[in-house]
Amino acid sequence: MSSTSIPRQVYLLASLNPYQGNWTIKVRLTAKGPMRHYNNTRGEGYVFSVELTDDDGTQIQATMFNTAARKFFEVFDLGKVYYISSGYLKRANKTYNCVDNDYEMTLNENSQVEEAVNEPVLIPETKFNFVPIDQLGQYLHKKELIDVIGFIQHVSSSMSIRRKVDNEIVPKRDITIADDTIKSVIVSLWAPLATGIGNKLLDMFDASPIVAIKSLRVSGFGGITLSTITNTIIDINPNSPESHKLKTWYGSEGSTTKFEYVGSTFKTGLINDAPSLYSDRVGLDYITNNLSLGEAKPVYYTTRACMSFIKTNQSMYYHACKTCNKKLTNNVGSGYSCEMCKTTQTDSNLRYVVSAKFSDTNGEAWMSLFADEAQTIIGCSATELDNMKSKDDGGAYQTQLKKATWVPHVFRLMVAPQEYNNDKRQRITVKIVSPVDYAAESKFLLDDISSTQS
Amino acid sequence: MDTSSPAVLVNGDLLRGYVGQRVRTVIQVVRPEANGLTGRSTDEKQIVVKGQMPAPLTTFVEVIGVADSAQSIHAEIVTNFGDSFDTSNFNQLCQLANGEYRHLFI
Secondary structure, three states: OOOOOOOOOEEOHHHOOOOOOOOEEEEEEEEEOOOEEEEEOOEEEEEEEEEEEOOOOOEEEEEEEHHHHHHHHOOOOOOOEEEEEOOEEEEOOOOOOOOOOOEEEEEOOOOEEEEOOOOOOOOOOOOOOEOOHHHHHHHOOOOOOEEEEEEEEEEOOOEEEEOOOOOOEEEEEEEEEEOOOOEEEEEEEEOOOOOHHHHHHHHHHHHOOEEEEEEEEEEOOOOOEEEEEEEEEEEEOOOOHHHHHHHHHHHHOHHHOOOEEOOOOOOOOOOOOOOOOOOOEOOHHHHHOOOOOOOOOOEEEEEEEEEEEEOOOOOOEEEEOOOOOOEOEEOOOOOEEEOOOOEEEOOOEEEEEEEEEEEOOOOEEEEEEEHHHHHHHHOOOHHHHHHHHHOOOOHHHHHHHHHHOOOEEEEEEEEEEEEEOOEEEEEEEEEEEEOOOHHHHHHHHHHHHHHHHO | OOOOOOOEEOOHHHHHHHOOOEEEEEEEEEEEEOOEEEEEOOOOOEEEEEOOOOOOOOOEEEEEEEEEEOOEEEEEEEEEOOOOOOHHHHHHHHHHHHOOOHHHOO
């Protein structure tokens, strides 16, 4: 892999083409993507990409698969300069490649990468080109990636989404940010940002930190949401003039201002993208009176309701595998085994699986709650609840559950019919729990009243 | 619950219609006075309140008392309502409570 130090002919990136392979380039690594696992019709493997910039300022994306990926992942460090030769060039695939070059490069195990040790390491400063939140509308459904800066208003709990393309479960977290255009927007953080930075933001969100985010996709149907991609960069409380300006504005006016979601009205329904909590609002009686809802494909609604009854003698949690969250088989006396991961373990996570009755002003319905949502409603983790149950006479356990009843929340529900012993039933699952914003709820009700009056 | 003299939900404009009667409203504190305060109603009218105030005062207060003129209330109960309050929601509530739905309130 490592060449001799014979002076070599260095080519400029701009001069490279697929028909002449005998080149060496001298480039700085200006971006390094994460190692990703893929599984598609052509097989499975590992891949990662880097962005290379030469003296001229030309940039090119280089991708490595499997053996080459493993070989070069540790070699490539952000900001360092490398001599590279024996790579392949081909036309850039704009779906996966946002770098400005007609070509992209692939390196395989025979490619040569050597660090130029005499060159200074220069980690490039992320260059942002912020779009004010109220201007996001013009970027809707365009391929262009945008940058935003705003302060955090809300951080959701982590959600598990099944990715349609490969059936894999990926974590997602939604954050709401706002800026001085008095508009707010939801940014969906996908793995690894959902867990990494996402967890950090969840811990610090009451300090309303400023985040500067680079490379977001704009999407939405009637409303606007932003989504992260593999190359998205998030800086928390950056030391930049825009960040300071926003922090000052927040301190003087921003903390008491009322914000509106950009591009949305209360009645807008968003099905696939992050829903507004005011879209598809129904009462519980609407759902329970219509058993064929969600027949072809599950349907989603939002509602405001209280948990009114929870059976205290049901089994509210299960022993879950620490890696994949599937239910563990209890090998009495010798720990647990996981059928999915094919391992045995002595330790497990307790995860919620709860069935409870909910009520609102018009009706009531039984619903299923899992994990994070159950934890938000019950107010403690499954492990803590289990500890309360076995302590003394279980008084603390009963009190905890009682305290959780008759507390209003706003829910996002998934509804589908279910056959049970030839009986047509309904399965309602709580997908998201949100606190009630009383001012916004009042506005929504006033809106509703005036629309029924006319 | 004593329902003998219910307080009518009013804003600045509606106050004039209930002089001498028991009213309730939420106002933004503009200036504390010696024996009361000057406030701004949710429809931007000035309202003077006389009576005992809680100390310290938050930005918004609810006043229940007898209207002694079109712009002043003799307060019986003054309650701190905090520093953030949606005035437009309250204003619309006052209009509904005195409009076609007043039978639900009084």
